[in-house]
Amino acid sequence: MKNMISMRDLSKKDILHLMEIAAKIEDGEIVPDLKGRLAALLFFEPSTRTMFSFDTAVKRMNGSTIIMSGTKNTSSKKGETFADTLQTIAQYSDIIIMRTPVEGAARYASEIVNIPVVNAGDGANQHPTQALLDLYSIMKTQGTLEGLKVGLAGDLRFGRTVHSLAQALSLFGVQFKFISPSFLQMPEYIKDDLEARKIKFTELDDIEGNIDDLDILYVTRIQKERFADPEDYENLKGSYILKKSMLDNVKTNFKVMHPLPRVDEINTDVDDTKYAYYFPQAKNGVFTRQALIAILLGEV
């Protein structure tokens, strides 16, 4: 593995290897040492949460970071091309971790620099490390990725997280329930990919009554701005809010996940149940990113 650009590039074997390394790092069985190595965190589009997670991952392994957040005071404002910016930064650092609103920018970066590139989000396209940490969280809580029943709820149309996750889980024979308003359903091209892999899925429009047979419910936020009529949002949003009262008959291994930040789609009364897993999930992001960076830098 030379770069991490898209989940599409990863085989089942690659994913399982990365999960294994992440688990060993978490258990302290492997302690990668990045002393003297420097990661450039280029966040052309600010994202505090993801940036901190990567920064933490590098520093937990004794590496150091240089950080760019936003483009306000950068040379790109002076007209420097993206390619020149990247090639210059590549002279200083051992790995580039980048987020941009430009789709395909990370792929392009990986073609022009000779150090590893990690895509930390390129517009609406890919955010592979989010999918990897989600997979790691599922693996940790369920002991396997094979043959699970997974519900994806909320905005399934615009959420790149659920797209990457659905594609990744399809390698493991997962069955899906897609729970969303009709106009925020999973896009056809994702459903086509799943059908091509003979993955079973159903499309539903209410969380309540549809989660008792699930192993995982992955909730995402529905943005009010997606609705043309605010009244429609008010009428519909109740169907996509998870409450403690809905958890009476769920399976004992059931877990609720969320990429965060949460607004009101998971009621806070769920937080205290044994099913809530969204904060440990964020912590898992650090182990997953540690594993990825260590693999890309040849330290494991």
Next chain:
Amino acid sequence: MNEIKQIKVNAIKNGTVIDHIKAGTGLKVINILKLKQSDVIMLGINLKSNKIGKKDILKIENRELTHDEVNIIALIAPNATLTIINNYEVTQKQSLMMPKIIKELIVCPNPKCITNLESITSRFELTEEKTGTIRCGYCEKKYQVDDVSIKI
């Protein structure tokens, strides 16, 4: 019908015949080849074809296609047959197939794609030949060949 076709093909002394063009696509091929008013061309539209049901056929006198032009036609008229005629003889005949990787020729319709913002050669991968579905090698969006702009 075969007789008419025979006459048309035989009528060309030097040039190119593109046969088995998907019906309704012939005019697009003419546009792509930037044929001029002074060029001698013959276009048959919606002719009966045993191979594909209905077809268009295009005959261009005194013109051989460049490698790039052949690639573009392979995109918009996959399965067409290209015949080069020299002095009334068929000197070359090939069936066109949609290329698996398409470099440079297609403009990605996604305005947020890096290929539209930096000076980069576009790259598409053919993901489903039957439907003409292609995927951008950068932004990963999928499109139908019929819906994208082709650089001429």
